[in-house]
Amino acid sequence: MRRLPVNLLIGGALVTLVISAASLSVIWTPHPYAAMDIPNKFAPPSATHWLGTDQLGRDLVSQLMVAAGNSMMVALLAVSIGALLGTVLGLVAAARGGWTEEAIMRLSDLGFAFPTLLFAIMLAAAFGPSLTVVVVAIAFINIPTFARVARASARQVWHRDYVFAARAAGMNRFAISRDHILPNIAAPVIVQATIEFAVAILTEAALSYLGLGAQPPAPSWGRMLSEAQTLMYLAPQLAIWPGLCIFIAVLGFGLLGDGLRDLSDPRLGQRRAHD
Amino acid sequence: MIDLTDIHVDGPTGPLLRKTNFSIAAGERVGIVGESGSGKTLLALSMMGMVSDQLTVGGVINVEGRDMTSASEVDWRLLRARRLSMIFQEPMSALNPLRRVGDTVAAPLMRHQGYTREQARARALSLFEETGITEPERRLSQYPHQLSGGQRQRVLIALALACDPALLIADEPTSALDAEVALRITDLLVRLSRERDMALLFISHDLAAVSRTTERIIVMYGGDIMETGSTRTIMHASRHPYTKGLLAARPALSTLGKRRLPTIPGSVPPPQDLPRGCRFAGRCPVEMAHCATERPALILTSTGAAACHRHIADDSGGQ
Numbered sequence: 038m039r040r041l042p043v044n045l046l047i048g049g050a051l052v053t054l055v056i057s058a059a060s061l062s063v064i065w066t067p068h069p070y071a072a073m074d075i076p077n078k079f080a081p082p083s084a085t086h087w088l089g090t091d092q093l094g095r096d097l098v099s100q101l102m103v104a105a106g107n108s109m110m111v112a113l114l115a116v117s118i119g120a121l122l123g124t125v126l127g128l129v130a131a132a133r134g135g136w137t138e139e140a141i142m143r144l145s146d147l148g149f150a151f152p153t154l155l156f157a158i159m160l161a162a163a164f165g166p167s168l169t170v171v172v173v174a175i176a177f178i179n180i181p182t183f184a185r186v187a188r189a190s191a192r193q194v195w196h197r198d199y200v201f202a203a204r205a206a207g208m209n210r211f212a213i214s215r216d217h218i219l220p221n222i223a224a225p226v227i228v229q230a231t232i233e234f235a236v237a238i239l240t241e242a243a244l245s246y247l248g249l250g251a252q253p254p255a256p257s258w259g260r261m262l263s264e265a266q267t268l269m270y271l272a273p274q275l276a277i278w279p280g281l282c283i284f285i286a287v288l289g290f291g292l293l294g295d296g297l298r299d300l301s302d303p304r305l306g307q308r309r310a311h312d
Numbered sequence: 313m314i315d316l317t318d319i320h321v322d323g324p325t326g327p328l329l330r331k332t333n334f335s336i337a338a339g340e341r342v343g344i345v346g347e348s349g350s351g352k353t354l355l356a357l358s359m360m361g362m363v364s365d366q367l368t369v370g371g372v373i374n375v376e377g378r379d380m381t382s383a384s385e386v387d388w389r390l391l392r393a394r395r396l397s398m399i400f401q402e403p404m405s406a407l408n409p410l411r412r413v414g415d416t417v418a419a420p421l422m423r424h425q426g427y428t429r430e431q432a433r434a435r436a437l438s439l440f441e442e443t444g445i446t447e448p449e450r451r452l453s454q455y456p457h458q459l460s461g462g463q464r465q466r467v468l469i470a471l472a473l474a475c476d477p478a479l480l481i482a483d484e485p486t487s488a489l490d491a492e493v494a495l496r497i498t499d500l501l502v503r504l505s506r507e508r509d510m511a512l513l514f515i516s517h518d519l520a521a522v523s524r525t526t527e528r529i530i531v532m533y534g535g536d537i538m539e540t541g542s543t544r545t546i547m548h549a550s551r552h553p554y555t556k557g558l559l560a561a562r563p564a565l566s567t568l569g570k571r572r573l574p575t576i577p578g579s580v581p582p583p584q585d586l587p588r589g590c591r592f593a594g595r596c597p598v599e600m601a602h603c604a605t606e607r608p609a610l611i612l613t614s615t616g617a618a619a620c621h622r623h624i625a626d627d628s629g630g631q
C-alpha cells in the first residue's frame with residue numbers, strides 16, 4: 038500500500054471538520070442561529086455560548102455552523118453545475134473536432150476573460166442580490182475551466198487503442214464518449230472540482246461580504262465579516278472567527294485537491310518531493 | 313466481397329501505399345505479410361474506412377457491391393457495425409481498463425442489434441464460449457487487468473464477432489502473445505472463419521503464422537505488393553527475391569546454432585527515401601540496372617503474381 042500524500046490527509050481532515058459542522062447544523066445548533074438576546078450582546082466565550090455572542094446577542098457558534106452549511110451548498114451546486122456543463126462541452130469538443138471544437142474553446146477563452154465579480158454584480162443588478170445569483174455566477178465562471186480540463190484529457194484518451202477498437206466495432210462518437218472517454222477522464226475532472234470547490238467558497242464569501250450574496254438574517258461567513266468590520270476595535274473576535282472558518286475551509290479543499298492530484302499522478306508527486 | 317481498385321494512401325512526405333488492387337471473396341482466408349511500414353496495416357484500414365484524417369486515400373473501394381469511395385463517416389460506421397470488424401496487436405491496450413469486458417462486448421449488440429441488456433449479456437456469454445474463454449460466466453464481469461494476454465485477445469475476438477461480420481481483419485493478432493498462445497489464437501481464427509463462413513484477413517510479419525492460417529498470401533514491402541499467390545506457392549515456389557529472402561530468414565530447428573540465420577541485408581528506408589522503381593531495389597540480391605527507376609508491374613503467372621523485373625526477364629529469356 039502506497040503512503041497517502043500528507044496534503045491529502047490534512048486536507049481531508051479539515052474538509053471533514055467543515056462538512057461535519059455544516060451537516061450537523063441542519064438538525065442541531067447550540068442555539069437558534071437568529072435568536073437575539075440584546076442584554077447579552079458581546080458576551081465572552083462561556084459554557085452556554087462557546088464562542089460568545091455578537092452585537093445582537095446571537096450565538097456565534099450557531100451562526101458559523103449554519104453559514105458553513107450555506108457555503109457548502111453554494112459551492113456544491115455551483116461547482117457541480119459548472120463541472121457538468123463544462124465537462125459535456127469538453128467531451129463534445131474532443132469528439133467532434135474541427136470548427137465545433139474551435140468554437141467551444143474560443144468561447145471558453147472568452148469566459149476566462151470575464152471577471153467573476155463583474156459578472157456577479159451584473160446578475161445582482163438585474164435580479165437582486167441572493168445566494169442563487171452567487172451560484173449562477175460561480176457556475177458560469179467554472180464552465181470554461183472544466184471544458185478545458187475535459188477536452189485536454191479527452192483528446193489523449195481518443196488516441197488510445199481501445200477507442201480505436203470501439204470505432205472498429207462501429208460505435209459512434211456519442212457512445213464512445215459516454216462509455217470510454219468519460220470514465221477515463223473522471224480523475225482529472227474530480228481533482229479540478231475539488232480545487233474549484235475551494236475557490237467557490239472564497240468567491241461566495243467575497244460576494245456575500247459585498248452584499249451580493251446571502252441576505253440577512255441568513256448567516257454567511259462573508260456577511261459576518263462585513264458586519265464585524267465596523268466593530269473591529271470593539272469586538273475583533275467577531276471578525277476573527279468567520280475569517281478563520283473561511284481559511285480552514287479553503288485550505289482544506291485546496292490541500293485535498295492537491296493531494297488527489299498527487300494520488301492520480303504519482304510522477305508529479307515524486308517530482309515535487311525532489312524539488 | 314471487398315474489391316479495392318487502384319487504392320493508394322499518401323502521407324505528407326509522399327506515398328505510403330502505392331496504387332494497389334486487392335480483393336477478398338466471402339469466406340476466403342487471405343494473409344498479408346510484410347515488415348513494419350510495408351503498408352499492410354494501411355491497406356487494412358482503408359478497407360475499414362479508418363485511415364487517419366492526416367492521410368489521403370485514393371482509388372475505388374467496393375464493399376459487397378456498394379461503392380464506398382466517397383462514403384460518409386456514418387455509412388462507414390454502419391458498415392463496421394454490421395459487416396466488417398478488426399482485432400489488433402496489443403490486447404491489453406485495446407480494452408478499456410475501466411470497463412468490465414462483458415460490457416465491452418455487449419455494447420455493440422445493444423447498439424446495433426437492438427438487444428436488451430439481458431439478451432446482450434447472454435449473447436456475450438455464448439461468444440465467450442465460442443472463442444474458448446475459460447470460465448466465461450465469471451469473465452463477463454471481470455476487468456481487463458484480471459485476464460491473461462491470450463484471454464484478452466479472445467475477448468477482442470468475441471467483440472469483433474459480436475455482430476456476425478462478413479470479414480474479420482486481424483492485424484498482427486499474435487505478435488504480443490507467447491508462441492503457444494499465439495498458435496491457439498491462429499487456430500481459433502481459422503476455425504471461426506470456417507464455421508461462420510467469414511472472410512479472414514490475417515496481417516502479420518510472421519510467415520509461419522500466416523501460412524498456418526490462410527489460403528492465399530500477399531507479400532508487401534515499402535507500400536507495394538511484391539508477390540501474391542496461394543499459400544502453398546508462396547511457401548514452396550516463391551518467385552520474388554524479397555519473398556525468398558523472408559523465407560530464408562526463418563529460423564529452423566535443424567540448423568539452429570549451427571549457422572548464422574540468413575538476413576536480408578540493409579534495413580527498410582523511410583518512406584520518402586524508398587526507390588522510385590522497385591521498392592526492394594538497393595537491398596535486392598539479383599538487382600538489375602533499371603530496377604531502382606522503373607516500377608515493375610505485378611505480372612500474373614499460373615500460380616500467382618510477382619512484381620519483379622528479374623522474374624519477367626528470366627521468363628522471357630527462357631522461352
